[in-house]
Amino acid sequence: MPKPAKTAILYRMVMDKHICPYGIKAKWLLEKSGYQVDDRHLTSRAQTDDLKSQLQVDTTPQIMINGERVGGYTDLQVHLGQPAAKPDQASYTAVIAVFCVAGAMAISLNAAIFGDFLTARLAEWFVGFSMAMLAMLKLQDIEKFSTMFLGYDLLARRFVPYAYSYPFLEAFAAILMIGHWLPWLSIPVAFTIGTIGAASVIHAVYVQKRDIQCACVGGSAKVPLGFVSLTENFAMIAMAIWMAFKYGVA
Template sequence: MDRALPKTAALYRMVTAEHICPFGLKSLDLLQREGFKVEDHQLKSRAETDAFMASQHVETTPQTFIDGSRVGGYDDLRRYFHERVADPKATSYQPVVAVFATALAMALAATWAATGTLMTIRAGEWFVAFSMCILAILKLQNLDTFSNMFLGYDLLAQRVVRYAYVYPFGELLAGVLMIAGGPFKWIAIPIALFIGGIGAISVFKAVYIDRRELKCACVGGSSNVPLGFFSLTENLMMVAMAIWMVIR
């Protein structure tokens, strides 16, 4: 019996000295994973790319053809293979999960390095402090976009706009000093109580009293994380950690 001929697809993608189209590479990878032999047509210049798009009456590359019929771009190709296509406007908790999972892994690793064991009180303290530092970094990537979103619900920032620019630095400072411990905790405690307390009240009012549907600024101002439980958790963690450090 003759062996079945391999499935073939033609891919046209932009590959120039200035730009290699990432969606072209993703399309090539997806086709190969689906068992296709790919005719990889690389468009080597802007002029060549424009000429191809004009000839096919399309506005973007890459473009994939299977059995002589045009499938379309990368998202169209994913739909062709019945794979999920992400909605850029859809809400997602992935950024928050990534932060807390990374902070937990770092806390456990640091505890193991320091004590030779995983399950310690210090691991829990470091988890909170590392989470605060990572969240602060995400906010500090673009203070303007963070402040725009933060001003939508924080009660103090709405009265004192500059507080929206100070908040991430306060969160970072408190987190770093909590990691350092010792006498530095007496600086971290009031900062965490202040910003965490105001933040918790602001989120609770916006979400559970006013019933507003807002995006959370906790992982920066460009995320699609909805304001709610995780936003409240971030602030309550700071308050709880500050109280715990006082008691301890």
């Protein structure tokens, strides 16, 4: 005998000026999981408040399966055995994305210009693109970045303007290094901020044994302070030393 169809009732906000994104996600997830969805739209604030009152809940969407309320989108993820995102959970996703995209850009540019995938410029572009992208993430919310940065950076604690200028210095050095412009300026900038950053991370993590968040991707992700921050800083130092010898600045 054929299996009975799996059905679910979905209550979600669909208004002229607002369509709930989690409602759309919930519908997609249910259909992807083989459910026939009875998609019930809440087209006004009154309808939405009415539903919340009836079900004694604070949010929508709300999903019902087999006559029982599952809950909202996150509850549905758990019900279907999918890992739900945790707001306070540490994640390296943002950093991995930066390094992967920077690496792909470096490889693509290297192949287009030199017709080869492996040259010395590949490493230079990879570090330069990574620095520029990390600086961009910091600049998305410089207030949030500076607040996190002041939590561990040794120079910023003594001179607050440095916390605000750091992303600009990182972006400035990266842009100059990518194009090999003004090495006499980009090299000392990268070496200085990289050295201060590395010393600050080592002091906070390995001397003080503190468990805090890194400001390396701004305030948009919860990346633990430690290996990733050291990698960013050591990469800047290595790039500066490499280019110093290359241009005879040392």
